[in-house]
Amino acid sequence: MRRLPVYLLLDTSTSMRGEAINAVRDGLDLLVSTLRQDPYALETAYLSVITFDTSASQVVPLTELTEFQAPDIDANGATSLGEALSLVANCIDREVHKSDMDTKGDWKPLVFLMTDGAPTDSWEKGLAAFKAAKPGLVVCCAAGPRADTKVLEAISEIVVTLDTADSATIASFFKWVSASITTSSRKIDQNRNDVDGVDELPPTPAGVNLTKS
Amino acid sequence: MSIVNLTSEGGKPVSFVDEVIASGAMKDIYVSPDKTYVVGFFRDTQDATLKERLREITTRYRSNLFDKDSGDFWKDYFCWPTDTVEHNGRIGVVVPFYASDFFFQYGSVKDDMLKIRGKDKEGKWFASASNREKFLDPREKGNWLTHLQICLSISRAVRRLHMAGLAHSDLSYKNVLVDPTKGKACLIDIDGLVVPGKFAPDVVGTPDFIAPEVIATQHLDREDPARVLPSRTTDRHALAVLIYMYLFFRHPLRGRKVHDPDATRDEELSMGERALFIEHPTDDSNRVRPEDLRPQSLPWGDPAQRPYTMAGPLLTELFDRAFIAGLHAPEKRPSAAEWESALVRTMDMIQPCSAGCDMGWFVFDNSRAPVCPHCGTAYRGKLPVLNLYSSRTKGSFHADNHRVMVWDGQSLFPWHVNRTIFPNEHLTAAQKKRVGYFQMHEGDWYLVNEAMPGMKNVSTGQDIAIGDPVKLEEGLQILLSAEEGGRLIQVQMAGV
Numbered sequence: 001m002r003r004l005p006v007y008l009l010l011d012t013s014t015s016m017r018g019e020a021i022n023a024v025r026d027g028l029d030l031l032v033s034t035l036r037q038d039p040y041a042l043e044t045a046y047l048s049v050i051t052f053d054t055s056a057s058q059v060v061p062l063t064e065l066t067e068f069q070a071p072d073i074d075a076n077g078a079t080s081l082g083e084a085l086s087l088v089a090n091c092i093d094r095e096v097h098k099s100d101m102d103t104k105g106d107w108k109p110l111v112f113l114m115t116d117g118a119p120t121d122s123w124e125k126g127l128a129a130f131k132a133a134k135p136g137l138v139v140c141c142a143a144g145p146r147a148d149t150k151v152l153e154a155i156s157e158i159v160v161t162l163d164t165a166d167s168a169t170i171a172s173f174f175k176w177v178s179a180s181i182t183t184s185s186r187k188i189d190q191n192r193n194d195v196d197g198v199d200e201l202p203p204t205p206a207g208v209n210l211t212k213s
Numbered sequence: 214m215s216i217v218n219l220t221s222e223g224g225k226p227v228s229f230v231d232e233v234i235a236s237g238a239m240k241d242i243y244v245s246p247d248k249t250y251v252v253g254f255f256r257d258t259q260d261a262t263l264k265e266r267l268r269e270i271t272t273r274y275r276s277n278l279f280d281k282d283s284g285d286f287w288k289d290y291f292c293w294p295t296d297t298v299e300h301n302g303r304i305g306v307v308v309p310f311y312a313s314d315f316f317f318q319y320g321s322v323k324d325d326m327l328k329i330r331g332k333d334k335e336g337k338w339f340a341s342a343s344n345r346e347k348f349l350d351p352r353e354k355g356n357w358l359t360h361l362q363i364c365l366s367i368s369r370a371v372r373r374l375h376m377a378g379l380a381h382s383d384l385s386y387k388n389v390l391v392d393p394t395k396g397k398a399c400l401i402d403i404d405g406l407v408v409p410g411k412f413a414p415d416v417v418g419t420p421d422f423i424a425p426e427v428i429a430t431q432h433l434d435r436e437d438p439a440r441v442l443p444s445r446t447t448d449r450h451a452l453a454v455l456i457y458m459y460l461f462f463r464h465p466l467r468g469r470k471v472h473d474p475d476a477t478r479d480e481e482l483s484m485g486e487r488a489l490f491i492e493h494p495t496d497d498s499n500r501v502r503p504e505d506l507r508p509q510s511l512p513w514g515d516p517a518q519r520p521y522t523m524a525g526p527l528l529t530e531l532f533d534r535a536f537i538a539g540l541h542a543p544e545k546r547p548s549a550a551e552w553e554s555a556l557v558r559t560m561d562m563i564q565p566c567s568a569g570c571d572m573g574w575f576v577f578d579n580s581r582a583p584v585c586p587h588c589g590t591a592y593r594g595k596l597p598v599l600n601l602y603s604s605r606t607k608g609s610f611h612a613d614n615h616r617v618m619v620w621d622g623q624s625l626f627p628w629h630v631n632r633t634i635f636p637n638e639h640l641t642a643a644q645k646k647r648v649g650y651f652q653m654h655e656g657d658w659y660l661v662n663e664a665m666p667g668m669k670n671v672s673t674g675q676d677i678a679i680g681d682p683v684k685l686e687e688g689l690q691i692l693l694s695a696e697e698g699g700r701l702i703q704v705q706m707a708g709v
Contacts, residue, residue, distance in 0.1 A: 001505060001507060002476065033328065036328075037327055037328065037329050039338040043341055043344055066326075098474070099471055099475075099476060100474065101471055103505070104469070104476075105474075107476050108477065136477075185239070185383050185385070185417075185418065185419045186423070187415065188413075188414060188416060188435060188442065202236055203256060
């Protein structure tokens with residue numbers, strides 16, 4: 001039974017304080033309750049949450065949907081994006097089952113990264129470790145205009161920008177994340193040279209803009 | 214939330230709340246203010262072919278199906294688009310809301326812990342052993358007979374589409390709603406219908422149901438002659454997978470075999486060019502390894518415990534053709550009509566579990582002492598089996614490969630009496646009426662003639678008048694009708 005590991009990397013730096021962090025908490029609840037209503041996700045998806053501020057920590061290890069407990073999230077500190085990338089690489093190595101010639105492993109992990117600012121640590125080293133962990137689809141979300149999209153574009157070809165980091169837009173983003181974890185019909189003309197899996201992403205709602213580089 | 218009011222192509226008023234309630238691969242879905250229909254707008258810029266296709270589906274094809282004598286029969290089998298609209302440069306289809314049977318009444322266990330009450334009964338809930346075992350309220354699950362009925366409904370609906378020259382092109386548990394409590398199914402997402410040479414498919418299908426040849430050629434350009442796109446032949450694969458999954462709660466091709474260490478590539482190979490039936494009789498390399506499963510997936514997840522042959526000889530033969538002979542040879546796959554016929558006859562071979570276990574029903578395995586394969590309870594009591602024969606030329610009778618198990622509540626209908634009658638949309642009101650029933654009296658089973666004028670005990674030569682019973686004993690032969698195609702039954706006694 002292949003599992004679909006899903007890692008959420010959430011920026012919990014001081015700038016997220018207030019409406020944004022509340023919206024992230026609500027978004028997580030929405031994501032989990034939506035996925036619990038999807039029989040495919042329920043059977044397949046496993047969820048982990050990593051938060052990063054002055055340091056990064058895995059606040060929820062890779063967990064089955066029905067066992068998932070919402071973590072306490074507070075916004076306080078700097079933006080250690082590089083540390084978060086190293087940490088998720090480490091978690092992937094540890095938690096995701098690899099295939100060998102005798103046993104089917106897990107699906108390649110999906111990674112959703114959300115930040116509203118610019119990294120305060122040296123993120124390049126973390127990025128190298130992250131790439132080496134060979135994640136599957138990686139989606140970076142720039143929450144609001146202050147996010148450093150250049151850095152996000154270096155992390156993944158798929159960047160979504162939220163016009164504003166308000167509760168409605170963040171809710172839309174989490175709804176979109178849940179839709180991208182479930183399965184649906186596949187179109188005929190998939191651009192096969194495209195980024196792995198990007199064709200299977202659902203259309204983004206208003207206020208959430210998808211760019212592929 | 215604002216409401217958009219439009220006039221449809223058919224000249225009818227159409228309104229919807231201006232908020233997307235769901236999005237598929239092609240469309241965004243909006244709901245009418247009174248929640249009686251939805252409007253699905255195609256996201257891609259409209260083209261003339263799409264418009265033409267939707268117009269044909271909502272007018273000509275729809276009328277061919279529903280405006281005929283048998284039109285009422287099909288209303289429960291399809292959720293058919295009724296009209297088209299245009300708004301802000303996008304084209305939309307108007308589709309009625311599903312019947313209430315297709316929404317969860319009880320939902321999940323522990324007072325609906327997953328909060329799915331009122332949500333639609335997507336087939337995946339019921340096609341997965343672990344979802345059924347872990348989450349579904351027992352009142353939602355139905356039993357093995359209702360699951361056979363679901364398969365019959367799907368086969369019938371697909372047969373009807375194929376008969377009209379149409380292919381669904383995206384049959385999956387997302388696009389087939391099921392109701393295990395009543396044994397019903399309904400095809401949705403009809404707007405993607407494919408007409409060979411006229412309307413090409415939009416989608417290749419949904420993972421789990423895409424035919425191997427479609428997956429194996431999906432890297433080719435759409436115009437490449439070697440590219441295989443959805444058609445009636447690939448619908449046949451999807452139909453076989455649906456039936457297998459609704460009867461055995463596992464996927465027929467998902468076993469242990471690893472084709473590539475890369476999961477994406479492995480998936481492509483194991484569903485595509487190297488697809489292999491997990492219950493292949495001679496190649497055991499893709500067998501399921503029970504240790505790989507979640508405990509809640511057992512026993513159904515393990516074919517060794519619940520082999521596909523438990524569906525009886527008629528369905529076994531079709532599964533063999535679908536997943537062994539026809540997996541990579543599309544022309545050998547059974548048609549929807551063949552599944553329909555085999556399912557109708559298999560449902561006559563089903564018998565109730567003596568212990569009344571959850572699955573409740575099983576197919577007679579032709580043994581003298583049948584045991585319920587679900588719970589292991591031996592059948593208690595006498596079990597007459599009627600073997601059906603029919604006359605082709607006067608005076609000679611041929612076995613029809615059709616048996617009727619006798620149990621409390623079993624009945625004879627005109628399609629048992631005459632081989633030229635088949636239970637489908639063409640039955641007249643008179644043909645839907647029971648013509649005989651079975652009754653237990655002082656330890657013996659009797660067949661009571663209700664409406665078979667030509668019934669005769671061949672063993673004794675005596676006529677059996679309407680209203681009269683005949684005792685069922687080993688070897689007894691009864692002629693049910695002397696007319697052309699009339700059937701003779703030979704009684705075989707099983708059970709103790």
